Amino acid sequence: EIVLTQSPGTLSLSPGERATLPCRASQSVSSSYLAWYQQKPGQAPRLLIYGASRRATGIPDRFSGSGSGTDFTLTISRLEPEDFAVYYCQQYGSSPLTFGGGTKVEIK
C-alpha cells in the first residue's frame, strides 16, 4: 500500500499569500495517477488537479500541481477567501487507492 503523507496538517496564511502544500509518497507514484482535492465543511471533495499537474475543468489557474516519483506539491498562487479549506492528495494508480491525511489551509 502506498502511504501518502501531508505535512503540515494546518497552514495559517492570509488572503493574497502563496500556499505550498506538499504530499510525500512511501513509494513511487505514477504521475498520471496523482490527484488533489479540495473539501469545504459539509461538502463533498472537489477534484482540483489530476495527473499531478493537470487542472480539472473549471479550476482557476491560481491552482497548480507539480512533482513526480514520491514528492508532489499543490500550489495556490494567491489565496482567495474561498480557498480556505482542507486539501487532500490521492494516488489512484495502484490498489488500494489511498489518500493523504489532508492539509487544512486556515485564515491567519
Next chain:
Amino acid sequence: QVQLVQSGAEVKKPGASVKVSCKASGYTFTGYYMHWVRQAPGQGLEWMGWINPKSGGTNYAQKFQGRVTMTRDTSISTAYMELSRLRFDDTAVYYCARLDGEYGMDVWGQGTTVIVSS
C-alpha cells in the same frame, strides 16, 4: 448535467447492515468505474473499493473484505454499497465517486450520513 445522487441518512444499530444507493445521470453509467469513499467525523478520506458497472466486477479494500458488497443495477443507472455487521466506528459520511481513468474522481455524490448507535 453529470451528477450522482445518493440516498438519505441512516441510523443503524450495531450488528445491522446498511445499503446506500448512488444514482447516476447525465452520462453513460457503464462507462466509468464507481468508487466508494468514507469519512468519519473530523477525519480524512478512506477508500473502500470500486465496482465496474459494465461487468459487475469489484475490488474491495482489505479492511472491508467480508463486510462490504458493491452491486449495481444498470437498468436504473444506480450503484449500491452495503456494509454489514456495523460497528460504532462505521459512523461516517459515505460518498460514491466516478473515476474517469487517469482523470481522477471527477464527480462525487453529495454523501450519505450513516450513524451507528445503540
